Amino acid sequence: MKVYxxxxxxxxxxxxxxxxxxGLSDEKTIEIEREVARFIWKELEPDKSPGHNATFVHRIFKKMSGIKDPYKNLKDKYNSIALKLEPFLEEEIYLKAKDRLAAAVKLAALGNVIDFAVPSSFDLEREIKEFFQTPxxxxxxxxxxxxxxxxKETLYIADNAGEIVFDKFLIREFKERGLKVTLAVRGAPVLNDATVEDAVSTKVSEIVDAIVTTGNDYIGVNLEEVPEEFKEAWKRCFFVISKGQANFETLDGIYDKDIFFILKAKCRPVAKELSCNLGDLIFLYNKHLLDIKERNEEAEEKS
Amino acid sequence: MKVYxxxxxxxxxxxxxxxxxxGLSDEKTIEIEREVARFIWKELEPDKSPGHNATFVHRIFKKMSGIKDPYKNLKDKYNSIALKLEPFLEEEIYLKAKDRLAAAVKLAALGNVIDFAVPSSFDLEREIKEFFQTPxxxxxxxxxxxxxxxxKETLYIADNAGEIVFDKFLIREFKERGLKVTLAVRGAPVLNDATVEDAVSTKVSEIVDAIVTTGNDYIGVNLEEVPEEFKEAWKRCFFVISKGQANFETLDGIYDKDIFFILKAKCRPVAKELSCNLGDLIFLYNKHLLDIKERNEEAEEKS
Structure with a gap:
């Protein structure tokens, strides 16, 4: 998708x-914002995705602040909260579900939605139960x-730290049905996105067949920049699971591969691309999305 | 106040x-945003107020879009909605109030708060009644x-179209107590700010002794740029009423004049300057604010 x-x-x-x-000062923050404004003026590529352009924004931040992984503490905290929730998710949600595949998909989406900043585990458990009422x-x-x-093999492209624990159930479903699972995480820190370190510390690494990375700190997936192992997993796999907005932004429009997007549409541009409402939960096959887009175009031409 | x-x-x-x-296209919007990003990078003055800097942002918009008064239709609509509400405000709120001065100040603040985009007059009347419960x-x-x-004379610096109708009650209070009232509006269109045209069409012009303008499309008041009539009214007046955020942003820090600020703190930076919470309603004397700021500084030094 393009920049809105x-x-x-x-x-x-x-x-x-x-x-x-x-924890930067207001003065330093404004200094970095102004340098990013220079990027927006001079170097923005509006025909490429928001994730593509945001990659350069966060590179400017890291260079000017001298902080390579500003979300490190937050990622560790979110992993730890998610790991504490895991037994509850397993016993109360996953194992009790009549349709475990559906529950596993919903748990994967919940990982993209849940506010790990919420203080008590009691509130989180309530939030989770409410989530399961949302269509x-x-x-x-x-x-x-x-x-x-x-x-067959699937390539499972992860999104954030914390969330990655919630992906375990869908990965388990795939494994139980005899599929191989290759997990893809970011190749270097950016935002709160999961890296190899997060996959290992949450033990997601132990239930998948292989881990590849996107090669660097690109926000989403840039198929031109990914390392050889990712390219091979991409070619080899029968289908792709893409978690979250940035992976959607950068993989939207690719139809020579079967991709399932799981995310919450957190901003209007993404909701518009998905023909859904802001805040909607999405589990969508890319060729189903293609149908929707073609129908919308036809309707626009007629009107 | 400074830029945050x-x-x-x-x-x-x-x-x-x-x-x-x-009604601009996405492409044109992005083109203008990028030019504003150039301004942010090269010409922003972080030590001046947000209103000061936003003035140049809106001048870039007007120049690049070729639209001198983008809010014209909206301003007319808001004036018309406010005029329809006026009898209700008078009969149900102002005349029924035990303390009419307090009610008039609250009505003036309500004008800064009310969402004129709300569809029915029934909803607006409910919103107004709820507002009067808010401390x-x-x-x-x-x-x-x-x-x-x-x-004595007061200089009443107006804010938005629509809102200006809600200022009538406080102006009436001043007139009934034998004060002269000079109304100040923007000298040229910017945002939904009231101009002479709005003061005339809402008949606020008929209840004041004089109207002056801020001279141009500056967002707030720039005492160095205002015309001679404004300067004279400023010098002459016993006190100033300043409505809304932009007038506060640009008049904050002036203490050689007695100023009363009436506004809702609609963003965190303004709330921080006012030592209040986001969304709080404010009717504050500038030297009271000075006391608060001095006490805060002392407390910070001690800690």
């Missing part, structure tokens, strides 16, 4: 929020089931 | 929202009363 008018102020807001997490705007379970063929 | 880190993304958001009101973070009525001396 909302994305430009959002880039500056991301700098501000990251600066706050890193999805799209839920392509029947299509996914056609891809669950024993011996 | 929040202000920089807000400048781009103001462009985006104004472009939406004016103010500061309410310097006792101090204002000391300034209500017959024969």
């Amino acid at each position: 008018p909302e994305c430009l102020p959002c880039f500056l807001n991301q700098v501000r929020k990251t600066a706050k997490v890193a 999805f705007a799209y839920f392509d379970e029947a299509i996914l089931e056609r891809f669950l063929v024993s011996g | 880190p929040e202000c920089l993304p807000c400048f781009l958001n103001q462009v985006r929202k104004t472009a939406k009101v004016a 103010f973070a500061y309410f310097d009525e006792a101090i204002l009363e000391r300034f209500l001396v017959s024969g």
